Amino acid sequence: MPKRATYADMSFIQLLFPSAKNTPDTAEIMLLVLVAAVPGITAMAYFFGSGVIINILWLIACALILEVAALKIRKRPVLASLKDYSALVTALLLALALPPALPWWAGLIGIFFAIVVAKQLYGGLGYNPFNPAMVGYAVLLISFPVEMTRWLLPLSDTQGAPGFSTLLMQFLGTSAEMDAYVGATALDQFKLERGSLTVEEYWTSSMLFGVLSGKGWEWINAAFLLGGVYMLYRKIITWHIPVGFLTAIAVLSLLFYDGGSSASHGSPFFHLFGGATMLGAFFIATDPVSGPANNNAKLWYGLLIGSLVYCIRVWGSYPDGVAFAVLLANFAAPAIDHFLRQPRKSQHAR
Amino acid sequence: MAESARQLSLQGLWYNNAALVQLLGLCPLLAVSNTAVNALGLGLATIFVLVCSSALVSLVRHQLLPAIRLPVFVLIIAGFTTCVELLLRAYSLELFQALGIFIPLIVTNCTILGRAESFASKNPLGPAILDGLMTGIGFAAVLLVLGLLRELAGTGVVFANMNRLVPFANNEGVVLFTHYKPFLLAILPPGAFLFMGLLIALKNILDKKLASRPQETENVAPGSKRVRPLA
Numbered sequence: 001m002p003k004r005a006t007y008a009d010m011s012f013i014q015l016l017f018p019s020a021k022n023t024p025d026t027a028e029i030m031l032l033v034l035v036a037a038v039p040g041i042t043a044m045a046y047f048f049g050s051g052v053i054i055n056i057l058w059l060i061a062c063a064l065i066l067e068v069a070a071l072k073i074r075k076r077p078v079l080a081s082l083k084d085y086s087a088l089v090t091a092l093l094l095a096l097a098l099p100p101a102l103p104w105w106a107g108l109i110g111i112f113f114a115i116v117v118a119k120q121l122y123g124g125l126g127y128n129p130f131n132p133a134m135v136g137y138a139v140l141l142i143s144f145p146v147e148m149t150r151w152l153l154p155l156s157d158t159q160g161a162p163g164f165s166t167l168l169m170q171f172l173g174t175s176a177e178m179d180a181y182v183g184a185t186a187l188d189q190f191k192l193e194r195g196s197l198t199v200e201e202y203w204t205s206s207m208l209f210g211v212l213s214g215k216g217w218e219w220i221n222a223a224f225l226l227g228g229v230y231m232l233y234r235k236i237i238t239w240h241i242p243v244g245f246l247t248a249i250a251v252l253s254l255l256f257y258d259g260g261s262s263a264s265h266g267s268p269f270f271h272l273f274g275g276a277t278m279l280g281a282f283f284i285a286t287d288p289v290s291g292p293a294n295n296n297a298k299l300w301y302g303l304l305i306g307s308l309v310y311c312i313r314v315w316g317s318y319p320d321g322v323a324f325a326v327l328l329a330n331f332a333a334p335a336i337d338h339f340l341r342q343p344r345k346s347q348h349a350r
Numbered sequence: 351m352a353e354s355a356r357q358l359s360l361q362g363l364w365y366n367n368a369a370l371v372q373l374l375g376l377c378p379l380l381a382v383s384n385t386a387v388n389a390l391g392l393g394l395a396t397i398f399v400l401v402c403s404s405a406l407v408s409l410v411r412h413q414l415l416p417a418i419r420l421p422v423f424v425l426i427i428a429g430f431t432t433c434v435e436l437l438l439r440a441y442s443l444e445l446f447q448a449l450g451i452f453i454p455l456i457v458t459n460c461t462i463l464g465r466a467e468s469f470a471s472k473n474p475l476g477p478a479i480l481d482g483l484m485t486g487i488g489f490a491a492v493l494l495v496l497g498l499l500r501e502l503a504g505t506g507v508v509f510a511n512m513n514r515l516v517p518f519a520n521n522e523g524v525v526l527f528t529h530y531k532p533f534l535l536a537i538l539p540p541g542a543f544l545f546m547g548l549l550i551a552l553k554n555i556l557d558k559k560l561a562s563r564p565q566e567t568e569n570v571a572p573g574s575k576r577v578r579p580l581a
Contacts, residue, residue, distance in 0.1 A: 105531070117544070143535040 029236045030085035036227035043223035047216030048152045051100025051167040062111045063091035070120035086125045090114050093133040093284055099151045101167040106147055110136035130330045131290045137323040150182040154216035186214025187275045188319035199260035213274040221278040228282025237286040240295050244302020245281040252310040265314045280322035290330045292337040301336050305329045362484025368461040369492035370553045375459040378452045379493055380542035386509050389497025391445045393490025395434045400462050402430045404470040404482030411471045423466040431456045445514040499545050504537035506530025
C-alpha cells in the first residue's frame with residue numbers, strides 16, 4: 001500500500017482541490033465537511049446575525065470539553081479521538097440547526113445529549129446507531145419548545161436587527177427584549193397562519209417570504225447546496241442519499257402543490273429551498289455511521305427521509321421535520337441495508 | 351432460617367431486583383414514574399398485591415392441580431388488584447385518576463405472577479410472605495427513585511401533590527430549584543427509558559465494585575490470638 005499524503009505534505013489549497021485522487025481518511029472527511037459548510041454558515045450569519053456564530057463557538061467548546069471528559073471516564077485514548085474532528089462536526093451541525101443565540105444552557109444540554117448520550121454511551125464514533133446532532137436537536141425541541149421555535153426574523157440592520165450585545169445578552173439568558181426580533185419561520189407561518197389565502201396572496205402579505213421560499217432561507221439553502229456539491233466533487237459523500245432526499249421532497253411537493261390554491265401545501269421550490277432541506281440532505285442525512293452502507297440502500301434511505309420530512313412538514317405537528325425524519329430512518333437503516341443489497345453482478349465482475 | 355431469610359431479602363431487594371435485574375413489570379414502571387407521588391402510590395399498591403397473593407398462593411398450593419395453577423394464580427392476583435383499586439378509589443380519588451389504567455394493570459405485572467409461580471407455590475407461608483414483601487419493596491424502591499429523579503429533572507420539585515397520598519402533606523412539594531426551566535423530556539416517556547438505563551448502569555457499576563472488593567477476613571475476637579506487634 002503506497003504511503004498516503006498527510007497534512008504536513010500538502011498545503012491547504014492542495015487539500016481542498018487535490019490533483020491526485022486519494023481516498024480521504026476520517027479526519028480529512030470531517031475537515032472537508034467543515035470547509036463545505038462555510039458558505040452555508042456565511043449565509044446564515046448574513047441573514048440571522050452573529051447569534052449563529054455565538055452558537056457555533058459555544059457548542060464546539062462544549063463538545064470538545066465533553067468529548068475529552070467522556071473519553072477520560074471511559075479510559076479511551078483522548079488525542080486519537082479528538083483528532084478525527086467528529087465532535088467538531090457534530091457540534092457544528094447541531095449549532096446550525098438551533099435558533100440563533102439560544103440561551104447557553106439549552107445549547108449545553110443539546111450537545112451533552114449529542115456527544116455523551118448519543119455517541120459515547122453507545123461506544124463512541126462508529127458505534128452510534130443514531131445521528132448524534134439530531135438526537136441533541138430532538139431532545140431540545142421536545143424539552144424546550146418555546147426557546148426552540150423562536151427564530152430571529154430575517155431583518156436587515158436598517159430594519160432594526162438585534163445587535164451583537166443584544167444577542168450576547170440573550171445567549172447569557174439575561175435579555176428580556178428579544179420578543180421584537182423573534183418569530184415563526186417561513187415554514188411555520190406558511191403552515192399554521194395562512195388561513196384560506198392562496199399561496200400567491202399569502203406570499204405578498206408576509207415579510208417572511210422571499211423569491212422562491214422563506215426570505216433568507218432560500219439563500220442559506222443555496223449556500224448549503226453549493227457546499228454539498230463540493231462534497232460530492234471531493235467524493236466524501238455519494239450522490240445517493242441527497243438525490244433520494246431531494247427527489248422525494250420535489251415529487252411529493254409537486255403532487256400536493258395543487259396549482260397554488262388555498263389548499264396548496266407550497267411549491268416544490270418552497271420546500272426544496274426552505275427550512276433545513278439542503279443542510280439535511282447533504283450534511284445531516286449523509287452521516288456514514290448511522291445510515292446504511294451500500295449505495296442501493298442509500299438511495300432508498302434518502303427517499304425515506306425526504307418523504308418523512310415532507311409528511312412532518314405538511315401533516316405533522318412540527319414546522320420542519322429533518323431531525324425526526326433522520327432519527328426514524330436511522331432506526332430503519334439496518335433493515336434497509338439488509339433487504340437492499342448491492343446487485344450481485346458487481347461481485348462477479350471483480 | 352435467619353440465614354435463608356437474609357438471603358431472601360437480599361435477593362428480592364438487590365441481587366434479583368424485579369425492576370433492575372429481571373426487568374419485569376417495565377410497563378407500569380416506565381409509565382407512572384413521572385412523579386414521586388405516582389410512583390409511590392403504584393409501588394405501595396404493588397407491594398400489597400404481591401404480599402397478599404404470595405400468601406394466598408402459598409396457602410392453597412397443595413390443593414391445586416398443576417394444569418390449572420396459572421389461571422388460579424391470575425384469579426387470586428386479580429382479586430387483590432380489585433381490592434386495591436376499590437381501596438384507592440375510596441381513599442384518594444385524585445391519585446386513582448392520576449394512575450389510571452395502571453392500577454387494574456397490576457394484574458398483568460409479570461413480577462407478581464413470576465413470584466407466585468416460582469416461589470410462593472413451592473414454599474410455606476412465612477417465606478412466601480417475606481419473598482413477596484422483599485420483591486415488592488425492591489420494585490417499589492426502584493419506582494420511587496425513578497419517580498424522584500424524573501420529577502426533579504423535569505420540574506425542579508419533588509413530592510408535588512403529596513397530599514394525594516398523605517393527607518397532611520402539602521401540595522407544592524419540596525422546591526429544590528426555584529426558577530427552574532422545566533426539562534420536559536424527563537417527564538415524557540423517553541425520559542423514563544433514559545433514567546431507567548442510567549439506574550441499571552449504576553447498579554452494574556456498584557455490583558462490579560462489590561465483587562472486586564477483597565473478601566472480608568474473619569473477625570478475630572480480641573485476645574484470642576497473639577497479634578504480632580508492628581515493627
